[in-house]
Amino acid sequence: MQALADGRVLAALEGITLECWSPASDDPAWQVPADGIGCQVAVLPDERTALALTSLVDGRARESSVVVAVDLEDGTVRETHPATAPAILVSRADGRWALRTTATGDGKVTLGARQRIVALGRYDLFNHYFDIRYAPDLLFLQGVRDKWVVAVDGRARRLFPLEWDESRGGRLFGGCGAYLSDRAGPALVHSGTIHDGAGLLAGNSFVARRAYPTGGLAWVFTADHQATALDVDGDLVYVTFNSGELVVLRATDGAVQARQQLRVNGHRVVPLSLACAGTGRVVIGTLDGRVLDCSITASTRPD
Numbered sequence: 001m002q003a004l005a006d007g008r009v010l011a012a013l014e015g016i017t018l019e020c021w022s023p024a025s026d027d028p029a030w031q032v033p034a035d036g037i038g039c040q041v042a043v044l045p046d047e048r049t050a051l052a053l054t055s056l057v058d059g060r061a062r063e064s065s066v067v068v069a070v071d072l073e074d075g076t077v078r079e080t081h082p083a084t085a086p087a088i089l090v091s092r093a094d095g096r097w098a099l100r101t102t103a104t105g106d107g108k109v110t111l112g113a114r115q116r117i118v119a120l121g122r123y124d125l126f127n128h129y130f131d132i133r134y135a136p137d138l139l140f141l142q143g144v145r146d147k148w149v150v151a152v153d154g155r156a157r158r159l160f161p162l163e164w165d166e167s168r169g170g171r172l173f174g175g176c177g178a179y180l181s182d183r184a185g186p187a188l189v190h191s192g193t194i195h196d197g198a199g200l201l202a203g204n205s206f207v208a209r210r211a212y213p214t215g216g217l218a219w220v221f222t223a224d225h226q227a228t229a230l231d232v233d234g235d236l237v238y239v240t241f242n243s244g245e246l247v248v249l250r251a252t253d254g255a256v257q258a259r260q261q262l263r264v265n266g267h268r269v270v271p272l273s274l275a276c277a278g279t280g281r282v283v284i285g286t287l288d289g290r291v292l293d294c295s296i297t298a299s300t301r302p303d
Helices: none
Strands: 009-021 030-043 049-057 063-071 077-082 087-091 097-101 108-111 116-119 131-133 139-142 148-152 156-161 176-182 185-194 205-211 217-223 227-233 236-241 245-250 256-261 271-276 281-286 291-295
Touching (some): 009 049, 009 063, 009 291, 063 087, 063 097, 139 156, 176 227, 185 227, 205 236, 217 245
Antiparallel strands (some): 087 097, 097 108, 108 116, 148 156, 185 205, 205 217, 227 236, 245 256, 281 291
16 A cells, blocks of 8 residues: 555555545545456655556466556556566665565566566565565565575675574564654664564564664564554654554654554454555555545544
């Protein structure tokens, strides 16, 4: 899910590569249908075009992915970039993008439409997912137990270890996040979990702020449930968890500004995606296919 400066919201879902919603209407302005599941959305800097990744399955249950460039004025498909295998989309702030193959044992990165390939090693869904908004580089995780954050542009360049506390010997899994630059300096705020053979233990999920590109730890917020989406807006970090909770953190020090269970008509919902849509407004996509338009009060308390 992504939000545009004019207030429109972009979403992807099963059977839909991309759809556009206006706050003034109860119906989508346009939709691009898909023979599969719309999975990821990235908006190019001029906000005239979006890239949408769709996961496809053919009649013999073989999976593949396709990137579609969509005109945001009317939903016209400008270009399609098919991949030969399942992949995830990674983009950076200037609009450059890449696909990382998710097939076990492959792990290659294809740089945009140029189709230049960089070998990155094995990919594992639970280990290597690392979706960072607004980043100045194409960022990935490399390695299995001792994972590094790497930037790829023709080659893989190591930046810093994902683990910041070597003494605990933990195995960290990646997650969602965002790049920001404020009075405390440039940083990544990213989520993740700490692996344990017994499963996800209490306190083993986290959101951390890391200096960029050195990886120095500024703060850590711990949680009992896995983060599903993260976005930043000025001095605030918004995070949703699969428990149905929305947490608002202060970007400079991680202090909790607000937290609330998300409910619709009294029933808890599970958030899957989130995007800041201007001052005091957050849109959230849920497991049951809803798009929630949430306002944030001056005291940063969710309505």
